[in-house]
Every structure is written in structure tokens, then in C-alpha cells.
Amino acid sequence: MAVFSSGGQLAGLTFPSLSTPWQADGTVIVPDPGIPLVEAASDAPGVWRSQPSVRKVVDFIARNIASVPLHVFERRGDTDRRRVTDHPLAVLLAEPGPRVTPFRFWHGVLVDFLLHDRWCAQLLPNADTNSGYELRRIPASRMRLLDDGWGQVAAVHIVDPDGQAAEHDPAGFVFDHGWGGANGVPPTETLADILAESAEAVRYRRGVWKNGARVPLVIQRPAEAPDWSDASRNRFVEMWRRFTRGGGMEGGTPLLEDGMTVEKVDAFTPKDTQDIEGRRLTDAEVASAYHIAPELVGAREGTYSNIEAYRQMLYRDALGPFITQLEQTCNALLTPQLDRAGQLYVEANIEAKLRGSFEEQARILQAAVGAPWLTRNEARGRTNLSAVEGGDELITPLNVTEGGLASPLDTAPDESTRES
Incomplete structure (x- = not known):
């Protein structure tokens, strides 16, 4: 406690x-x-x-x-x-x-x-x-x-x-x-430690770019160089600041004097920190904590054979437990307050999400029933057209009968080419 x-x-x-x-x-x-x-x-x-x-x-x-x-x-x-x-x-x-x-x-x-x-x-x-x-x-x-x-x-x-x-x-x-x-x-x-690490990485990158993304280096001045007056040193420092962000000469080449040399320091650079990989790793860790495949949120590259397989995996394996939890909570705590008889129950219409395109539905349903399954007015309604007289009757083509062709789009084989 x-x-x-x-x-x-x-x-x-x-x-x-x-x-x-x-x-x-x-x-x-x-x-x-x-x-x-x-x-x-x-x-x-x-x-x-x-x-x-x-x-x-x-x-x-x-x-x-x-x-x-x-x-x-x-x-x-x-x-x-x-x-x-x-x-x-x-x-x-x-x-x-x-x-x-x-x-x-x-x-x-x-x-x-x-x-x-x-x-x-x-x-x-x-x-x-x-x-x-x-x-x-x-x-x-x-x-x-x-x-x-x-x-x-x-x-x-x-x-x-x-x-x-x-x-x-x-x-x-x-x-x-x-x-x-x-x-x-x-x-x-x-996830507190992982999120804090990510926040520190973002703060570091922001500080690097704020300072002009400079390469870690030091300027060496030889010991035998003449003494530096305060005015000369301040002038050189002010000149160097012009090459940082906001100085007006970003990306230029500064001029050194008095035998000065530039030495690169072995320190972390933006490339060494692998910030892009760090972001993806944070995305993957957070997705895994919520039991979501990192591929679904772009944390890792993933391939899906088709859209139907993607929908099946998303709403059954990834989101299915969350949906079941919501259904059971509603049925345990909400439904009894409004349905005293106990005959009603709540169910998520997952089929609405798993349902394929209209072309896929039409092809599957037509093959399943073996005949047309939409009236003319129903088809016109799907395209926002008004109904026509006599359009509520279901038309069955003459080449489709019970026990005959499975679909009106099928054609009967040519009798002349059938082997005897």
C-alpha cells in the first residue's frame, strides 16, 4: 500500500x-x-x-x-x-x-x-x-x-x-x-525505464541539432605561439560561434591562426547513437507490452500475403482479447441493469471488420447460393440510385437452375468439344 x-x-x-x-x-x-x-x-x-x-x-x-x-x-x-x-x-x-x-x-x-x-x-x-x-x-x-x-x-x-x-x-x-x-x-x-531512456535520447538529439550538429573536436594552439591578448581571444571565440546554429555562417569553413590544428575527439556522434534504431526499438517494446505485433504499428517490417490475412490476424489474434474483455464487461455489469429477464446479451460485430470488399462478397455469396442474390433495386440502392418499378423481383438467368451451374457467370461446356 x-x-x-x-x-x-x-x-x-x-x-x-x-x-x-x-x-x-x-x-x-x-x-x-x-x-x-x-x-x-x-x-x-x-x-x-x-x-x-x-x-x-x-x-x-x-x-x-x-x-x-x-x-x-x-x-x-x-x-x-x-x-x-x-x-x-x-x-x-x-x-x-x-x-x-x-x-x-x-x-x-x-x-x-x-x-x-x-x-x-x-x-x-x-x-x-x-x-x-x-x-x-x-x-x-x-x-x-x-x-x-x-x-x-x-x-x-x-x-x-x-x-x-x-x-x-x-x-x-x-x-x-x-x-x-x-x-x-x-x-x-x-515501461517507465524504457520511456525515460527514449526521452533522454530525444533530449540529446534535440541538443545536438540545436547546437548545429557539430562534430566533437578540439582546437589545439601550439605552445610557441605568441601570447594571446584578451581582445584577440574574444575575437576568435566570437568568430567560431558564427559557425554554430544561428551564427550566420553554418556549414562554412572557419579560418585558424597561429599554427592552430583541429583534432577530432573520440566521442559519441548522432550516427553512433543509432537514433532511428532506438526509436524503432522503443516502438517494438511498447507494442509488445500491449501484446500487439510490432509490424502492425510500423515498428518492424512485415509482409502479409493479402488483406484478408491481415484482417484475420488483427481482429482475432491481436485485438480479439481486448474485444472479448469489453463484451464480457458489458454483459456482466451493464446488461443486467437494463434487462431484468436475462435474455439479452452484447456482442461485437467483428464480422463487419473481417468482411471483404463488395466484389469478394458478391463472388463468394453467388457461388454459395448458386444464383443471383441481389434484386435490381437493391443494387441501385448501393449506388444511390432511386428504385424502379418491378425492380424488387429477383431475376434468375435461364442458364441457372437448381442442380445446374453454380453461377450465372459460368458457361456450359461446348457439346462439340466434349470427348465422347
Whole structure:
């Protein structure tokens, strides 16, 4: 258990001195109306802003999962189910809150989880929405899950924007957390050393280029050279500064005097530091920490035989566990609050992402059913054309019959060329 003292510096952030700690269930929390201490401890916003590797991987995961629609189904039997679109649960998933799109809501939830290892949303009644409810995302920096000592969440501790802290019954919330306690362990803490090394490398490169990317060298002046007056020495130093960044003579050749020689110093150069390889290594380490193949975020070169294989690997092997986790959380904590009968469940429509192009679908479906599967008006609707009279009938070409050709694009063999 971590106990925070009043005032000090943590994770590179300085927070003000506080006088009255708040304690519940053995956890010491110091409320801060400006920046909650939970946020200061993890510094996730700072990592999001300053660490391109973390932002690249986290945003890759969040964007791809948030774009997968969540559908609601009614369980009618072991082999029978029906898509539900008019139930408050389905309407809520399509409209989480006023002026909030499903993509933006779940993107924020997933970023919370990937950076803080916990996320939380509160189910509230709202007469202004079509479902009568809204899901309000509680930023992970302003909430903390209180443990009962057995790994179960006993309460949700929230610090509102006014700095007022309160405990809430977890029954009205939807939340999840990783291993290591009720609040999980942020992956950024595990990656702290790697991220700090990357930050130092960026700071070094910036300093090198700021100084004109000069080669490490020293200027030697022979001992028998005449004495240097202060004016002469200052004039030479000022001349040399003109060849650095901002001096006006960058890239030129300075003139030496009095038998001076230039000696290169055996030190690190920008090339020796292998900054490009260092960036790729940081990307690969962060991607591996989030169980994402480095090839997906460009950290390593990768080849895919085709787009279909790429989609299969992305949404099943890489993002599949995250999607399953989100589905199970919704079914365990959200669905029972809106479906007392227990007949509904939430499922991510991964097929929408695995689905091929229209040409691929048309070819596969046509071969599967052995006949045309679109009416003329359905085809016209796909190209934003208005319906025509008689266009709702499915046309079957004369060369396609049951047990005959598999596709209207096939042709029968020429009888004259068939071997007898």
C-alpha cells in the first residue's frame, strides 16, 4: 500500500501541500481540486503527450476497437437468436449520451484502460435521450476502485471537477481493471525505464541539432605561439560561434591562426547513437507490452500475403482479447441493469471488420447460393440510385437452375468439344 505525504514531487509533477488526507478501507487518498493525486501518480496525460511510441500503440488499439459496432441479441435457444435494435440497451449502445458518438465514448474508455489499467462509466437516467439513459464516462484520473480486501470492488471513489470526493455504490457503474489490485497496474509504470531512456535520447538529439550538429573536436594552439591578448581571444571565440546554429555562417569553413590544428575527439556522434534504431526499438517494446505485433504499428517490417490475412490476424489474434474483455464487461455489469429477464446479451460485430470488399462478397455469396442474390433495386440502392418499378423481383438467368451451374457467370461446356 502506498501512502502519500503532503506536498512533494512525483512522476515529474509537483503537487501542492495538502493537510487533510482521506482514508477508506486501508487506502490513503489525498484529494486535490486541481489535479487528483491518482493522476499525478501515473502521469498518464504526460505520457500521452510526450511519448510518441505509447500514443501510437494505444491509439492504434483504441481506434480499431472503438470502430467495431456493439450489437444486442436476444437468446431464444442454443441455436437460435434474434438481433434487437429497439430495446433501451441497444439504443443506449448506439447513443451513449447526448452529443456523444459510440466511437468517441469507447475510444475514451479504451484509452483510460490502456493508460491507467482501469476504466469506469456510470449509468444515469436521462429523459433527453431515446433510451432514457446515458453512459457517463468517468475519467480514470478522477476515479479509484476501492478493494474489499478479497479482490472485489466495494466502492467507486470519484473526485468531481469541484474537488469534492465521494464514494458510490458500484451497482450503478460499469467498470473493469487489470491485475494487481482493484485499480490494476498501469503498463506505463512497467515501461517507465524504457520511456525515460527514449526521452533522454530525444533530449540529446534535440541538443545536438540545436547546437548545429557539430562534430566533437578540439582546437589545439601550439605552445610557441605568441601570447594571446584578451581582445584577440574574444575575437576568435566570437568568430567560431558564427559557425554554430544561428551564427550566420553554418556549414562554412572557419579560418585558424597561429599554427592552430583541429583534432577530432573520440566521442559519441548522432550516427553512433543509432537514433532511428532506438526509436524503432522503443516502438517494438511498447507494442509488445500491449501484446500487439510490432509490424502492425510500423515498428518492424512485415509482409502479409493479402488483406484478408491481415484482417484475420488483427481482429482475432491481436485485438480479439481486448474485444472479448469489453463484451464480457458489458454483459456482466451493464446488461443486467437494463434487462431484468436475462435474455439479452452484447456482442461485437467483428464480422463487419473481417468482411471483404463488395466484389469478394458478391463472388463468394453467388457461388454459395448458386444464383443471383441481389434484386435490381437493391443494387441501385448501393449506388444511390432511386428504385424502379418491378425492380424488387429477383431475376434468375435461364442458364441457372437448381442442380445446374453454380453461377450465372459460368458457361456450359461446348457439346462439340466434349470427348465422347
